[in-house]
Amino acid sequence: MNEVIAFWILSAVAVLGALVAVRKRNLIHGVFALLVFFAGLSGLFLLLLAEFIAAVQVLVYIGAVGVLLLFAIMLTERVAGDDGRRMTSRGWFWGVVAAAAVLAMLIQQLPPPEAAQEMQEINPSVEELGKKLMNPYVVTLEVLALLLTAALIGAVTAAQSVRMPKEEDSPE
Amino acid sequence: MSLELLIDILIATVPLMLIFATLFAFTTWLERKALARIQNRIGPNKVGIPCTRIGLFGLGQPAADGIKMIFKEDIVPRGADRLFHLLAPILALIPAMLVLCFLPLDFPWVNEDSVKAYLLDGAVIFFFAITGLNTLAVFMAGWASRNKYSLLGGMRAVAQMVSYEIPLVLSAVIVVMMVGSLNANSIADAQAGWNWFVFTPCGFAAFVIFFISALAETNRSPFDLPEAESEIIAGYFTEYSGFKFALFFLGEYIAMFAISGLAVTLFLGGGAGPGVASLPWLSVVWFLVKIFALIAVMIWLRGTLPRLRVDQLMGFAWKFLLPLSVLNIFITGFAWHAQQLENTTITVITWLISLAILYGAASGLNQLNRSNMRPREYKYAE
Numbered sequence: 075m076n077e078v079i080a081f082w083i084l085s086a087v088a089v090l091g092a093l094v095a096v097r098k099r100n101l102i103h104g105v106f107a108l109l110v111f112f113a114g115l116s117g118l119f120l121l122l123l124a125e126f127i128a129a130v131q132v133l134v135y136i137g138a139v140g141v142l143l144l145f146a147i148m149l150t151e152r153v154a155g156d157d158g159r160r161m162t163s164r165g166w167f168w169g170v171v172a173a174a175a176v177l178a179m180l181i182q183q184l185p186p187p188e189a190a191q192e193m194q195e196i197n198p199s200v201e202e203l204g205k206k207l208m209n210p211y212v213v214t215l216e217v218l219a220l221l222l223t224a225a226l227i228g229a230v231t232a233a234q235s236v237r238m239p240k241e242e243d244s245p246e
Numbered sequence: 247m248s249l250e251l252l253i254d255i256l257i258a259t260v261p262l263m264l265i266f267a268t269l270f271a272f273t274t275w276l277e278r279k280a281l282a283r284i285q286n287r288i289g290p291n292k293v294g295i296p297c298t299r300i301g302l303f304g305l306g307q308p309a310a311d312g313i314k315m316i317f318k319e320d321i322v323p324r325g326a327d328r329l330f331h332l333l334a335p336i337l338a339l340i341p342a343m344l345v346l347c348f349l350p351l352d353f354p355w356v357n358e359d360s361v362k363a364y365l366l367d368g369a370v371i372f373f374f375a376i377t378g379l380n381t382l383a384v385f386m387a388g389w390a391s392r393n394k395y396s397l398l399g400g401m402r403a404v405a406q407m408v409s410y411e412i413p414l415v416l417s418a419v420i421v422v423m424m425v426g427s428l429n430a431n432s433i434a435d436a437q438a439g440w441n442w443f444v445f446t447p448c449g450f451a452a453f454v455i456f457f458i459s460a461l462a463e464t465n466r467s468p469f470d471l472p473e474a475e476s477e478i479i480a481g482y483f484t485e486y487s488g489f490k491f492a493l494f495f496l497g498e499y500i501a502m503f504a505i506s507g508l509a510v511t512l513f514l515g516g517g518a519g520p521g522v523a524s525l526p527w528l529s530v531v532w533f534l535v536k537i538f539a540l541i542a543v544m545i546w547l548r549g550t551l552p553r554l555r556v557d558q559l560m561g562f563a564w565k566f567l568l569p570l571s572v573l574n575i576f577i578t579g580f581a582w583h584a585q586q587l588e589n590t591t592i593t594v595i596t597w598l599i600s601l602a603i604l605y606g607a608a609s610g611l612n613q614l615n616r617s618n619m620r621p622r623e624y625k626y627a628e
Contacts, residue, residue: 106386148401
């Protein structure tokens with residue numbers, strides 16, 4: 075019973091956060107509403123006893139992605155906080171269609187209640203996750219690490235190549 | 247949720263908040279007193295018991311300050327975002343208070359059977375995740391005030407906290423590696439007796455990195471650039487007065503306690519100390535004593551060190567602390583496997599090799615950074 079109440083409260087928080095994030099014209103308000111949504115999601119993970127994923131949700135999404143978004147807004151020129159223009163939302167119809175399609179697919183894929191009994195065998199602890207990551211999935215992990223490193227180096231290169239010609243031009 | 251469980255949870259959490267709020271009041275007095283002594287002043291010494299001439303070394307000062315803060319006028323700038331201006335100090339306090347429950351403080355009045363079940367397996371990772379929320383509160387305060395100094399302070403704080411979080415977490419990884427658990431209680435239990443991680447070569451290096459990063463993470467001097475009063479007035483809380491300012495102040499000190507508490511858990515043996523075996527409640531006392539030892543060092547550093555420059559601050563985090571902590575992780579692996587052999591000579595040799603590598607890395611990185619350091623270019627001044 076408690077879990078059901080907690081589920082509804084957390085879901086309401088998440089959905090409201092997501093709605094406000096989409097509807098707000100003020101970008102900073104939108105980012106913070108998005109962070110509320112992430113917090114609600116993290117609470118839902120905690121409810122599923124997936125505490126490591128909940129912690130990572132807070133650490134990566136609220137901590138890193140949120141700060142990244144705020145930095146991006148701060149570093150972008152000509153972003154007004156509150157402009158009176160209406161937000162253009164021409165694609166709303168197709169958005170609704172896509173959302174309905176995803177929902178239908180999820181409902182179809184939902185396992186029957188009998189399967190839920192079997193699934194409790196999975197140990198959601200951090201220790202088990204670490205062993206899984208180090209033993210069967212170590213190659214995946216390394217490939218992901220390589221990908222991220224490549225992205226990082228690419229970002230540094232992209233940032234430097236923009237600045238280099240400017241420095242050469244400036245003395246003239 | 248049954249009523250008994252609710253009462254058990256309240257018994258476990260409410261004293262925690264009250265104790266740390268009281269310690270906060272005491273620490274402000276201690277800090278002012280210690281800074282005054284460092285600067286050859288006396289510090290607060292008048293406020294004692296009201297209506298008498300008993301001074302009590304100025305111990306009544308925090309109470310007087312608190313009353314003053316509550317009755318001060320709360321001013322919100324005209325252009326400010328009123329909602330975020332209100333939310334920021336609250337958001338600054340909540341994560342700091344929340345992480346206190348991850349510290350392995352064994353209060354004797356806690357009903358362990360019901361509350362211990364709620365202890366998280368990944369307490370250490372939760373600690374870092376929730377402390378990271380403080381960054382957002384600081385940014386919120388800087389942005390909502392609509393003041394350029396506030397915003398500059400907020401941006402400085404975000405850049406600093408994001409940079410120093412990485413060496414902070416990487417130095418904690420070493421302890422997690424050695425214990426093989428993210429649970430704060432098992433980390434503290436692994437150091438029972440005198441097996442504190444600060445007494446191992448990698449643990450010592452990690453402790454130094456952790457403490458420096460913790461100073462930066464809590465905006466303490468010499469990393470107090472976000473609130474540098476000689477440059478940007480008071481940084482992100484320039485436009486805060488009255489009780490909102492007090493909340494920021496409280497949040498900052500509680501965060502100091504929390505991160506010192508984590509340092510004690512990870513490196514200084516948690517509640518371990520003489521006499522714990524016979525009197526279990528002594529472990530809480532030892533824990534708090536160790537926290538206060540770290541706070542005393544923080545106060546001492548504030549009284550003696552000058553503030554860093556912004557480029558020095560960033561360079562120190564990314565070019566010095568980060569490579570050093572990554573190297574330290576490799577050395578930990580080596581040292582841990584060597585010490586499994588349980589041989590005194592091998593242990594001594596491990597110590598020497600680890601220290602030599604760490605010293606070489608530290609001095610090498612230092613040299614590397616120094617040769618690359620150009621004299622500062624001033625864009626807007628001559």
